Amino acid sequence: MDVKHVANLAHIAITEEEAALYGPQLAGIVEYVEQLNTLDTTAVEPMLGGLTAEGESTRTIRADEPRSSFTVEEAVGQAPDPVAGHFRVPKVL
Amino acid sequence: MSIVNEIERVLDNAERVNGDLNSFLSIERNTALARAAEVDASSGEMPLKGFAVGIKDNICVKGMQATCGSRILANYKAHYDATAVERLKAAGAVVVGKTNMDEFAMGSSNESSAFGSVKNPWDKERVPGGSSGGSAAAVASGVVRAALGSETGGSVRQPASFCGIAGLKPTYGRISRYGLVAFASSLDNIGIFGQNARDVADVLGVIAGRDPMDSTSADVEVPDYAAELTGDINGMRIGIVRDLIGEGLDADVRDSIEKAIDNLKKLGAVPVDITLPYAKYGIAVYYIIATAEASSNLARFDGVRYGFRAEEAAGLREMYMKTREEGFGAEVKRRILLGTYVLSSGYYDAYYAKAQKVRAMIKQDYVEAFKSCDAILTATSPTTAFKIGERLDDPLAMYLSDIFTVSANLAGVPAVSVPSGLSSDGLPIGLQLVGNFWGEAEILRIASAYETAFPLVGKPTVFVG
Numbered sequence: 001m002d003v004k005h006v007a008n009l010a011h012i013a014i015t016e017e018e019a020a021l022y023g024p025q026l027a028g029i030v031e032y033v034e035q036l037n038t039l040d041t042t043a044v045e046p047m048l049g050g051l052t053a054e055g056e057s058t059r060t061i062r063a064d065e066p067r068s069s070f071t072v073e074e075a076v077g078q079a080p081d082p083v084a085g086h087f088r089v090p091k092v093l
Numbered sequence: 094m095s096i097v098n099e100i101e102r103v104l105d106n107a108e109r110v111n112g113d114l115n116s117f118l119s120i121e122r123n124t125a126l127a128r129a130a131e132v133d134a135s136s137g138e139m140p141l142k143g144f145a146v147g148i149k150d151n152i153c154v155k156g157m158q159a160t161c162g163s164r165i166l167a168n169y170k171a172h173y174d175a176t177a178v179e180r181l182k183a184a185g186a187v188v189v190g191k192t193n194m195d196e197f198a199m200g201s202s203n204e205s206s207a208f209g210s211v212k213n214p215w216d217k218e219r220v221p222g223g224s225s226g227g228s229a230a231a232v233a234s235g236v237v238r239a240a241l242g243s244e245t246g247g248s249v250r251q252p253a254s255f256c257g258i259a260g261l262k263p264t265y266g267r268i269s270r271y272g273l274v275a276f277a278s279s280l281d282n283i284g285i286f287g288q289n290a291r292d293v294a295d296v297l298g299v300i301a302g303r304d305p306m307d308s309t310s311a312d313v314e315v316p317d318y319a320a321e322l323t324g325d326i327n328g329m330r331i332g333i334v335r336d337l338i339g340e341g342l343d344a345d346v347r348d349s350i351e352k353a354i355d356n357l358k359k360l361g362a363v364p365v366d367i368t369l370p371y372a373k374y375g376i377a378v379y380y381i382i383a384t385a386e387a388s389s390n391l392a393r394f395d396g397v398r399y400g401f402r403a404e405e406a407a408g409l410r411e412m413y414m415k416t417r418e419e420g421f422g423a424e425v426k427r428r429i430l431l432g433t434y435v436l437s438s439g440y441y442d443a444y445y446a447k448a449q450k451v452r453a454m455i456k457q458d459y460v461e462a463f464k465s466c467d468a469i470l471t472a473t474s475p476t477t478a479f480k481i482g483e484r485l486d487d488p489l490a491m492y493l494s495d496i497f498t499v500s501a502n503l504a505g506v507p508a509v510s511v512p513s514g515l516s517s518d519g520l521p522i523g524l525q526l527v528g529n530f531w532g533e534a535e536i537l538r539i540a541s542a543y544e545t546a547f548p549l550v551g552k553p554t555v556f557v558g
Contacts, residue, residue: 001434003430006430006433006434006437007430009433009437010388010417010429010430010433011392011395011410011413011414011417012414012417012418012421012426012429012430013411013414013415013417013418014418014426018423018426021423022426022427022430025427025488025489026427026430026431026434028488028489029380029431029488029489029492030431030434032376032377032380032489033377033378033380033381033444033448035374035377036374036377036378036381036447036448036451037443037447039371039374039451039454041447041450041451041454044450044451044453044454045450045453046446046449046450046452046453047449047450047452047453047456048449062305070172070173074172076398078168078169078170078398078399078400079397079398079399080396080397080399080400080401080402081402087397087398089397089409089412090406090407090408090409090411090412091408091409092408092409093408
């Protein structure tokens with residue numbers, strides 16, 4: 001695994017020391033999970049998320065009615081850099 | 094005694110033991126006393142009137158911090174109640190504090206908290222288990238009668254086992270996850286710790302059931318759990334998985350589980366041999382699915398809408414990268430990296446799609462097993478509480494301490510841990526009972542009958558009861 005490349009995909013800056021530490025640890029875990037390749041799963045349907053057959057008793061639709069929500073103050077009030085009801089971020093370009 | 098006086102005593106106890114255990118990240122004296130006064134003044138019938146509870150710090154309580162044990166949310170306060178918390182409050186319970194946890198619930202020892210390890214009340218040199226170690230220690234030390242935790246792979250049952258108390262992971266969909274900060278959405282559950290199975294049942298009866306705010310919460314009838322604890326388990330069939338009582342299990346744990354099987358026979362239960370052929374692949378499946386979902390869920394922590402933001406970044410992308418570098422601890426980074434890797438282009442089918450198929454095979458194991466038994470008995474964890482620091486350098490060894498618990502999360506079935514006895518060095522050992530879908534009442538009935546007939550003899554060294 002190219003740890004630096006994966007960290008870049010995950011938007012996490014990592015140091016050389018961290019890459020040297022995580023690399024072998026992650027390789028060990030990947031090697032462990034590869035035991036799944038010994039199983040024949042050609043006839044198996046994947047289990048998607050937590051939606052089990054029992055989940056059929058889960059109604060996922062509720063009435064589409066307006067209801068109160070968070071205020072702007074609640075929604076942006078804990079942002080690191082809120083400005084006039086918006087989130088300000090460093091320049092993109 | 095008034096509820097205000099009682100809650101004052103609980104708060105004093107919480108403060109007194111916290112220097113030893115670090116089980117609470119916040120003790121909410123003012124809010125708790127104000128709520129206690131309201132409950133005192135209320136003449137209504139309330140099933141949990143004056144019941145003091147601790148809430149894991151990844152579950153939202155309006156106005157209180159919700160750090161998830163992470164630096165990235167160190168200054169974050171929840172502005173709404175999780176549905177489980179709202180129902181607890183409506184039932185008269187009083188939240189006395191937020192409990193310590195592994196960062197984002199990723200860990201089996203509570204050592205990954207950004208705010209320091211929690212100590213085990215039975216032996217302060219040992220871990221309380223994790224990730225809900227603070228909730229477990231708060232209940233085990235006698236401070237609160239019950240606490241909420243969360244479970245993705247055993248994070249309630251394993252610390253319950255290490256701390257000598259009862260801990261329940263419900264059926265997926267039984268308790269609303271609204272207000273629980275997401276780690277791996279298809280595996281996450283809110284779970285319950287209690288001094289005993291009856292306290293767990295009382296809390297479950299209040300917080301279980303359909304919630305329009307969580308579309309995965311199920312519209313399944315909620316039984317009167319307390320009334321189900323009849324003590325009568327005569328004729329109940331207990332599935333024993335012989336393969337799981339052997340290699341890799343501490344000798345003391347194995348002896349305790351064998352003895353528990355005999356004890357259950359004395360109560361009229363009937364052991365039947367069953368197999369779970371794919372359970373041994375649980376850890377491998379778990380560390381693909383849980384990390385994949387975590388890498389997606391934790392993408393929201395980027396320094397824009399809430400929480401910590403790194404200073405002095407040159408642009409937006411660098412701000413994301415530095416914020417996440419400085420805000421997350423090592424275990425969270427490791428899991429995000431692993432999850433990103435297994436989902437990345439060219440690897441998805443080999444890892445994630447494969448794991449979803451083996452997950453279906455593990456679930457099918459349980460479906461088959463419950464054709465011939467009412468509950469499945471295993472050890473909760475292969476060992477008793479280990480020493481602080483002992484497994485920090487070996488993430489895989491840490492992960493393997495969840496070998497008996499993860500498969501219930503993968504399948505979605507409920508499971509409870511209750512104390513089965515003490516090891517030769519005086520540490521609690523947990524007995525796990527796994528139930529069929531929606532079968533919380535059956536496993537709690539067995540757990541309650543067991544702990545009533547064969548109570549744990551001994552007390553933690555840090556105990557305020």
